[in-house]
Amino acid sequence: MSKLLYDTNDWTFDRLRIVEDAIRDIALKELRLDVYPNQIEIIGSDQMLDAYSSHGLPLMYNHWSFGKHFLHQAYSYRKGFSGLAYEIVINSSPCISYLMEENSMTMQTLVIAHAAYGHNHFFKNNYLFKQWTDAESILDYLSFAKKYIAKCEEKYGTEIVEQTLDACHAIMNYGVDKYKRPSKINKKREEEQQKAREEYVQQQANILWSTLPNKQEKTVVSKRERFPAEPQDNILYFLEKHSPSLKSWQREIVRIVRKISQYFYPQIQTKLMNEGWASFVHYYIMNRLWENGQISDGNYLEFIQSHSGVLTQLNYNNKYYNGFNPYALGFAIFTDIRRICTDPTDEDREFFPHLIGQDWLEVCLDAVQNYRDESFILQFLSPHVIRKWRLFEITNKEVDRHVTISGIQNDQGYNRIRRTLSNQYSMFSRLPDIQIVDANLKTTRRLELHYFPVNGIKLDKSKDSVLKHIEFLWGYEVSITNLGLALAGETLFYI
């Protein structure tokens, strides 16, 4: 009797169930994955476009920019510039994966393995996700946010709500306390607290800004204390708590954007690992299914074709080169960990003495749990992968009319390349370092930001528009100072 899970390549709900069973078997028993309960939802391609345009979240509040993204996606999809993702997966419990109805049965199998087991495992186990997100409550929170913002639009008019959201979105990346662990979010508590908070914050802001002259002030000439006492990198949080001009409902909107920004914080930092791990998982599972005779040779070939399509890395000189493909690089590194553990060369023994003879799966699971892109590359990018990918390092100085190749795939280059690439994935090199240093409460109410540039890199002109948005939220003048030292021609620091 044939062991094939399916014999024709059209999916049906029964087949999905059978395949999911088989995948779960391998994922849990062989790969020892630990996942949230799975919820698999079938949607059409237009629904996929819908989901795409609002950060992939199913319950996002309404905003024109999502409409813009939708139009753009639809445009480039129809013109053939870009294909659609086969899946979207949401970091929630249960973990929701969207499958497109247009996918063939083989594709659905691949996607279930990739999203419902690969990503799902990553969400549940990676330390950043554990620290920053609460999978149990995100959907509830989004539904609260959506309702709240719709209510605000009704109550205060769409224009002002939109303006507030625009402003918040401009500084959405500055909504995270990088050094503090956030409290978990919970819909019910959120709704209960929202009102209390509204009143309290308004009260606080009023006290802070009460302009009644104080007798003591006249007699004691004290030096104005800096406020905030320490520079703040969570700009949204600062505005939410201390802006003199926001209405209480606007503070709540700032908070909503901040919370959603926080939800995405781990995803930005683990894109490469997350996609790499999910690809590694689907590759392993699909191969096992094929080896077991559960999928046919033809379907296996279809899988290989789409797998290699998704995991293509274009070279630097390709017309369509657009940086590293996180799927491909992540997959390459995970695959290489397995190779190093099971079949090491002398070079590997030198570079990764601690991996030799280890259980490869144990090492991979540990990496998933305890690393992010930056540290993952620094720890695991091997000379083997550097050579295979022919990675090279370029130094680009502002004063020069040319760029210099400063490292290639050879003995001298490995460490440089690893360090630079890791650096490329650090939060610092992704996001300009901007902090609130002073809010002059006593006189001008001017809010002062500092930008700490690295290696003389300046902000581009869009900063002016962003400042306008911050001014809208703050209500008074906002300025930004570049704290860079004069650029010495030769210096080039690693961050």
Added chain:
Amino acid sequence: MATIIDRRLNPRDKTIKNRQKFIERTRDQIKKSVKDSIDSGNIADIENGKIRVRVKGTSEPEFKTDPKTGNRRYVMPGNDQYVVNDTVDKPEDGGGQGGNQGGLGRSEDDFEFILNKEEYLDFIFDDLELPDLVKKQIKDVKKIKMKRAGYSNQGNPSQLDVVRSLKNSLGRRIGLARPKNEEIEQLEQELEQARAKKKKKLITELEERIAELKRRQVAVPWLDPFDVRYRNFVPHPEPITQAVMFCVLDVSGSMGQTEKDIAKRFFFLLYMFLHKKYEKIDIVFIRHHEVASEVEEEEFFKSRESGGTVVSEAIKLVKKIIDERYSVSDWNIYVAQGSDGDNYQSDYNNTLAAMRSLLPVVQYYAYLEIVSHFKVQWSILAPTELRKAYTSLEKSYSNINIQQATTVKDIWRAFKKLFSKEKEKATK
């Protein structure tokens, strides 16, 4: 075990609100774009429903680094030729190679997307209105809509009207004097007391009364199937207004390809417009020179005839077709005529007579006179024969309207004048 859910039947256009918000935000620019697309003569694109629109001012700013500044180090894949210390000239625009400035080579502030047909037409016909739109009996019933129609004692559970059912139940219970529970409870209490006091006669009496009440309570149920009412729905034919549009085109020798092209665009606009307003629309193509004939669309725009012009023939044919096929009470009738205005002098009176019999039955008669470059150039702008005739009709008939066009660009203006809302107000 995973839960598998079919979401395909969920509402599809989830982002429609976002889309509307975006379009609202860029309304003015889109409007201009749409107008440009008409002026440049790309009307034909409408049919494909793909109108590219470019708008500005939709950027979402954030703090970003300027790729042209600072010193950087970055890694790229696929080294095929370089060794350490090789140099490569920076591209002229000073680009940073490393960053991920993706996109499709459009500037960030320039956002291009496709309007769908509906949205596009909304923009085109935003401030236009069909004169005397309301009309007419319905002949073609296409849609059946379910409408509420009172209550029924049959139906499915989802349509159960609880309030109505309980009202019935209450009425029946009162009418049939169904004993209440409290009544029985009270008697039972009395019975209890009677038993305590051992009043035998009272006990039997009470027992009998209680038994009787209980019997009646069973006989008259609290809720009888008889009480249940369902909200009733009946199929209701949805009225669909219908229109017929006559396109009358002069194909005599004096009409060149340019003139016909202008006329064609005009007809097309009109067609789209009517299409938006009416669910069902018929089009009749009539072309004429000395004789008039009804033709297929293809033939209508293509072939060229020679010879002189007798307009009255065409008008008579329109009237004849109306009499034969389009009863005035059932159809909204529109006539659009494109001509260079030439007509035999001898036909003047015939034309007037034919128009006088036609105009009362049509909703609107739009006449577009295409003035050739030649005439403009030589300032031969004296009223044409046809215009003279129509102008004289304008006084007594409000449903005829005359416009002129020389180039494709004039069409939109002319079209707007023919159908603008203000015009309608003015005539009222």
